[in-house]
Amino acid sequence: MKQPITRIAALDLIKGMSVIGMIIIHTLLIYANVKSQSESVIGSFIVFLGRGTSIFMICMGLTFMTSSHQSLKSSIKRGGLLLLAAFFMNFMKFIVPAVLGFAPDNFIQKYGWHGPIEQQYMYLVMLGDILQLAGISLLFVGFIRKYVKNKYGILAIGLLIAAVSREVSGIHIDYPVLNYISDLFFSNDYPAYIYFPVFPWISFIIIGMFFGKWYQELNYDSRKLFRNMLYIGLLFIALGAPLVFLYGDYNYNGFYHMGPGGVIYFAGWTLIFLWAIFRITSKIKENKFTETLKYCSRNLTSMYMIQWILISWGKGIFGYRQHGIGFVLMLILLYIVLTFSVQKLLDLILKKKKKPVIVLEQPISVDEAVMK
Structure with a gap:
């Protein structure tokens, strides 16, 4: 019996766009001076794009529900692998440049360290970003x-986590190992260990799971799914906007540590954006650009790691937050080329190591090879 087509092309394109977007955003954040980031039109727009993390989180939740890997064991295994990948990435980003002596002084001085160098290195390796959030x-x-089979039960869990996020924010267990785990879940000391604590950010993933379950119930009708996203998005904005703009100290409190109103408000705009992208991309025929975006989507995790490592190593050559927007735009092009080049090199290495098979439905990606 033929299986239904569960993959949504629009989500692949959105995740592919996020790969290009994160190279642009991270290059700006690392190399542009404060004036270029906050006072130039291009810099301000790129910083604004960096607020699109919720898009990736909701897409992650949706595809998680429709993935071919549905077992609990698979989810735990993939989560553990992502956590290991996150720590490896931090080691390559921070420790390699520091040990080899090409980390710029103003980057090291940014944290105002006074303790033992080993403690400083441990801090950098444990620094939490999106990979740690996704893994845990x-x-x-x-x-x-x-265990939760009703889609509204899934949504209720996501909204409940958002509702209590400000109440549990800042919980800290002052005991080795446990203190890091509590920071992973509840940190509110930005920029401390964790940029994206599980509370509230996991709420976006669970909201995406709600739509993934709904997609299954709609017999994989993507048009109906995205129409429902539009309606729920409008409802979320209507509920979240008054909370954010009237009671912002509690419900927003900055992008990284939102309260319930902020989660609902950002989720609303994200759902409307996804609906709009679906409407646009559904009319676009397959071409080289869409093929490139789908390639990025298949290799999202590895390309995320590659671009961060390359950009971090580049601080030893180009300096840290010292350049105007013109020079940064040239660096953006450089890092896009370098990221794709390293990814292609990994593809070739993987292809040589892989045993030949008679039929492959589609080329295997580095991400898929790691997960299998």
Whole structure:
């Protein structure tokens, strides 16, 4: 019996766009001076794009529900692999340049360290970003997928986590190992260990899971799914906007540590954006650009790691936050080329190591090879 087509082309294109977008954003944040980031039109726009993390999170939740890997064991395994990948990336980003002596002084001085160098290195390796969030989230959302069968039950869990996020924000267990785990979940000391604490950011993933379950119930009708996203998005904005703009100290409190109103408000705009992208991309025929975006989508995790490592190493050559917007735009082009080049090199290495098979439905990606 033929299986239904569950993959949504629009989501692949959006995730592909996020790969290009994160190279642009991270290059600006690392190399542009403060004036270029905050006072130039291009810099301000790129910083604004950096607020699109919720888009990736909701897409992650949706594809998690429709993935071919549906077992709880698979979810836990993938979560553990992502956490290992996150720590490896931090080691390559920070420790390699520091040990080899090409980390710029003003970057090291940014943190105002006075303790032992080993403690400083440990801080950098444990620094939490999206990979840590995705990894630890997969350790938990697998249980939701396995045991919560009603889509509204899934949504209720996501909204409940958002509702209590400000109440639990800042919980800290002052004991080795446990203090890092508590920071992963509840950190509110930006920029401390964790940029994206599980509370509230896992809420976006679970909201995406709600739509993934709905997609299944709609018999994989993507047009109906995205129309429902539009309606729910409008509802979320209507509910979240008054909370954010009237009670912002509690409900927003900055992008990285939002309260319930901020989560609902950002989720609303994200859902409307996804609907708009679906409407636009559904009319676009397959071409080289869309093929490139789908390639980025298949290799999102590895390309995320590659671009961060390359950009971090480049601080030893180009300096840290010292350049105007014109020079940064040239660096953006450089890092896009370098990221794709390294990814292609990894593809070739993987292809040589892989045993020949008679039939492949589609080329295997580095991400897929890691997960299998």
